[in-house]
Amino acid sequence: MRGINITISVLIASAILGYLMAFVAGLCRLSSNIIIRKATGFYIEVFRGTSLIVQLFWLYYAVPMLFDIQLGSNWLVGVIAIALNYGAYMSEIVRGSILAVAKGQTEAATALNMSSFQRMRLIILPQAVRMMLPEFGNYLIQMLKATSLVYLIGMNDILYYGNILRSNDLSQAPTVYLLLLVFYFILALPIIWLTRKAEVISKKGVAS
Amino acid sequence: MTEPIVTFQNIHKSFGDVEVLKGINLDIKPAEKVAIIGPSGSGKTTIIRLLMTLEKPTSGDIIVDGKNLWKMDKNGKLVDANEKHLRQVRGDIGMVFQHFNLFPHMTILENCMTAPIHVKSEDKKTAKQRSIEMLEKVGLGDKLDNYPSQLSGGQKQRVAMARALVMRPKVMLFDEVTSALDPELVGEVLEVIRDIAKEGEMAMILVTHEMDFALDVADKVLFLDEGVIAEQGTASEVIEHSKNERLQSFLKRFRA
Numbered sequence: 001m002r003g004i005n006i007t008i009s010v011l012i013a014s015a016i017l018g019y020l021m022a023f024v025a026g027l028c029r030l031s032s033n034i035i036i037r038k039a040t041g042f043y044i045e046v047f048r049g050t051s052l053i054v055q056l057f058w059l060y061y062a063v064p065m066l067f068d069i070q071l072g073s074n075w076l077v078g079v080i081a082i083a084l085n086y087g088a089y090m091s092e093i094v095r096g097s098i099l100a101v102a103k104g105q106t107e108a109a110t111a112l113n114m115s116s117f118q119r120m121r122l123i124i125l126p127q128a129v130r131m132m133l134p135e136f137g138n139y140l141i142q143m144l145k146a147t148s149l150v151y152l153i154g155m156n157d158i159l160y161y162g163n164i165l166r167s168n169d170l171s172q173a174p175t176v177y178l179l180l181l182v183f184y185f186i187l188a189l190p191i192i193w194l195t196r197k198a199e200v201i202s203k204k205g206v207a208s
Numbered sequence: 209m210t211e212p213i214v215t216f217q218n219i220h221k222s223f224g225d226v227e228v229l230k231g232i233n234l235d236i237k238p239a240e241k242v243a244i245i246g247p248s249g250s251g252k253t254t255i256i257r258l259l260m261t262l263e264k265p266t267s268g269d270i271i272v273d274g275k276n277l278w279k280m281d282k283n284g285k286l287v288d289a290n291e292k293h294l295r296q297v298r299g300d301i302g303m304v305f306q307h308f309n310l311f312p313h314m315t316i317l318e319n320c321m322t323a324p325i326h327v328k329s330e331d332k333k334t335a336k337q338r339s340i341e342m343l344e345k346v347g348l349g350d351k352l353d354n355y356p357s358q359l360s361g362g363q364k365q366r367v368a369m370a371r372a373l374v375m376r377p378k379v380m381l382f383d384e385v386t387s388a389l390d391p392e393l394v395g396e397v398l399e400v401i402r403d404i405a406k407e408g409e410m411a412m413i414l415v416t417h418e419m420d421f422a423l424d425v426a427d428k429v430l431f432l433d434e435g436v437i438a439e440q441g442t443a444s445e446v447i448e449h450s451k452n453e454r455l456q457s458f459l460k461r462f463r464a
Binding site for chain 2: 118
């Protein structure tokens with residue numbers, strides 16, 4: 001089935017960019033600098049509080065018109081919109097997980113004379129990431145489903161080709177959409193499996 | 209007379225409106241073993257947390273090996289220490305916690321060798337070898353690749369001691385290290401502390417409720433009461449012969 005490469009490439013790119021955003025924004029939320037903290041908080045609330053479709057349309061239609069910025073291909077716009085949106089959600093997971101690492105861990109690392117950077121890198125993050133993994137998996141599945149929205153900015157993903165098939169023969173609608181569901185489900189299966197694995201890993205090696 | 213390794217000069221510490229320490233003056237000589245006893249809430253733990261830089265004093269100075277811990281010189285003026293300064297001064301201090309605070313995502317060996325490698329820039333081989341020696345010394349040479357969750361409380365606390373000792377501190381702090389242990393595991397931990405104390409070169413400050421142990425190990429005992437040092441002297445002076453009434457009634461509860 002054609003279009004699957006678009007769906008997968010958008011998913012992979014927006015997942016990588018989204019996780020990156022999540023870490024950057026999550027760490028910024030914990031910054032001691034109040035301006036960085038507030039600015040990041042604003043970004044997170046705006047992107048969590050508004051609809052992904054509208055954000056997609058903003059980036060694709062409104063931003064180039066208002067500011068005369070070309071964000072590049074519709075592929076890139078789709079990736080950026082999904083990454084910014086899910087990055088905002090996931091940054092709260094990053095922040096929460098870091099805060100959830102027991103205070104005694106920071107103190108023990110301080111007692112060993114580690115710098116704040118070493119504490120974060122060697123002690124806090126390795127434990128926090130274990131806590132993040134299951135939630136990250138859940139959001140990856142959601143991102144997979146969100147990729148179908150790039151159809152609306154004219155990309156030829158699997159939903160687009162499904163709609164073409166249906167318009168060739170309207171009576172095929174149930175079959176076509178059933179196939180689409182199966183496709184998304186098959187794509188989600190490895191992610192679901194990964195999430196299960198992640199849950200097992202995350203149960204090991206975290207301070208209670 | 210030898211220069212003290214740690215000096216507290218009129219240290220005050222408040223948490224919100226509550227003043228926990230009300231002017232602590234204290235000298236600890238190199239290799240001296242000091243036990244701090246006193247009722248809960250008297251500020252015992254706060255004293256060693258200030259020294260480990262886990263809390264900041266409200267006022268007063270702490271001098272470690274001739275250097276001011278919480279203040280540094282900037283263009284001839286004393287200002288609050290930054291992280292770099294704190295790291296320079298607190299390198300001589302190590303601490304063992306009541307709740308062990310081992311790193312759960314690392315093996316026992318990694319728990320011990322991470323800090324020498326990253327903080328002291330030791331090469332991996334040396335750090336590993338020294339860590340193994342230290343773990344053997346506390347009787348855990350056969351558990352190197354285990355994770356903390358696989359150990360008993362007493363074993364965890366012995367790992368925590370090895371982890372601190374590998375850093376070769378000049379002053380070691382023990383924060384009620386047996387309070388979170390099952391009674392039958394207390395002995396093995398005290399045994400290790402006794403061994404360390406016998407080696408002698410390190411100063412030790414022990415916050416403890418084990419009176420007999422304090423009597424046995426400590427050169428000096430401080431009785432802390434409501435944020436002041438109410439009584440101090442040799443272990444036998446304080447624990448066996450003191451006339452301080454509050455100390456008497458405090459000790460009575462342990463002897464009962």
